[in-house]
Amino acid sequence: MASNLGQKTNDVIKASALFYQQGLDTKEALELTTNTMKLATLAGNDFETATQEMTSAIRGFKMEMDEGGRVTDVYSNLAAHAAASVDDIAQAMARTASIANSAGMSFENTSAFLTQMIETTQESAENIGTSLKTIIARFTELKENVAGTADSEFEDLDFNKVDKALKSVGVELKDVDGQFRNLDDVFLELSQKWDSLDRNTQRYVATIAAGSRQQSRFIAMMDSYERTAELMDIAAESEGKADEQFAKYADTMEYKLNQLNTKWEEFRVNILNSDVF
Numbered sequence: 001m002a003s004n005l006g007q008k009t010n011d012v013i014k015a016s017a018l019f020y021q022q023g024l025d026t027k028e029a030l031e032l033t034t035n036t037m038k039l040a041t042l043a044g045n046d047f048e049t050a051t052q053e054m055t056s057a058i059r060g061f062k063m064e065m066d067e068g069g070r071v072t073d074v075y076s077n078l079a080a081h082a083a084a085s086v087d088d089i090a091q092a093m094a095r096t097a098s099i100a101n102s103a104g105m106s107f108e109n110t111s112a113f114l115t116q117m118i119e120t121t122q123e124s125a126e127n128i129g130t131s132l133k134t135i136i137a138r139f140t141e142l143k144e145n146v147a148g149t150a151d152s153e154f155e156d157l158d159f160n161k162v163d164k165a166l167k168s169v170g171v172e173l174k175d176v177d178g179q180f181r182n183l184d185d186v187f188l189e190l191s192q193k194w195d196s197l198d199r200n201t202q203r204y205v206a207t208i209a210a211g212s213r214q215q216s217r218f219i220a221m222m223d224s225y226e227r228t229a230e231l232m233d234i235a236a237e238s239e240g241k242a243d244e245q246f247a248k249y250a251d252t253m254e255y256k257l258n259q260l261n262t263k264w265e266e267f268r269v270n271i272l273n274s275d276v277f
Contacts (some may be wrong), residue, residue, distance in 0.1 A: 001033070003035065005037045012037065015037055016029050018046070019033060020056070028065040037077065038243075039054055039072045042086045042246065043087035045084075045090075057097055062101060070238075072242040074107065074108055075242075077238035084114075087126075088118050089168040090218075091125035092126075093129065096132050099136050100136060103183035106184060106195075107184050108235035108236050109184040109188075110132075112231035112232045112234070116227060117131070117132065117221050120223070127217075131217040133171055134210070135210050139160075159174060160276070165204065166205070168204075169203070171186065172186075188225075189221045190205075191225040194223065202222075206222070
């Protein structure tokens with residue numbers, strides 16, 4: 001594996017050990033190790049950090065353990081088409097994954113929203129991840145349990161202040177059964193209407209939806225529906241893209257030197273185990 005990935009043997013061992021510690025079997029651990037090594041290389045990260053970022057995405061969105069390639073594909077494809085690095089997207093996602101999944105958002109769409117916020121604001125990944133986490137929490141806040149009102153059409157009920165603000169611009173936070181809609185659908189619908197709103201209405205919705213501290217980052221996410229839709233399409237069509245990006249690394253001197261080092265390690269091991277020795 002080290003030779004194929006152009007990495008040092010010891011680094012592969014360290015990366016796989018972190019997955020074994022999570023209780024994975026050998027097949028799962030080695031498959032995730034391969035994808036994590038690619039993620040680390042594309043992000044320019046150490047393997048421990050890449051393992052944490054991979055784990056947070058998979059666990060946060062309740063993916064299967066063999067979906068590590070999906071994570072690396074989406075991050076690398078978005079980074080190749082936006083002013084955001086693989087590391088930025090992965091770091092921001094680590095702070096957002098669990099709450100985004102609980103709000104019904106998909107991994108691909110959440111990655112696209114984070115990418116757009118990073119690209120537009122050029123703020124740190126930590127700030128953007130924390131910002132989207134805060135915004136999602138405000139949207140999904142429930143001021144009281146209204147699930148028992150089966151006879152209501154729910155138009156007369158406001159889940160929270162955000163629900164009330166969204167109604168003022170014709171966007172529903174809940175479905176016909178009074179349940180929260182998937183939040184990425186709500187974000188996308190609001191973004192589609194954003195340019196048609198006057199400046200005061202935009203400020204009102206942004207203040208209620210994100211608070212004064214996160215307002216500018218929320219506006220960055222809403223401000224270009226065409227770009228949002230484009231990034232979502234890029235994220236959705238990412239299968240195999242990490243391998244394309246990784247192939248570029250395979251042409252570097254670092255990759256060739258690591259391969260040479262790995263072959264030397266293999267030679268030494270074979271000599272030590274041989275009858276000649």
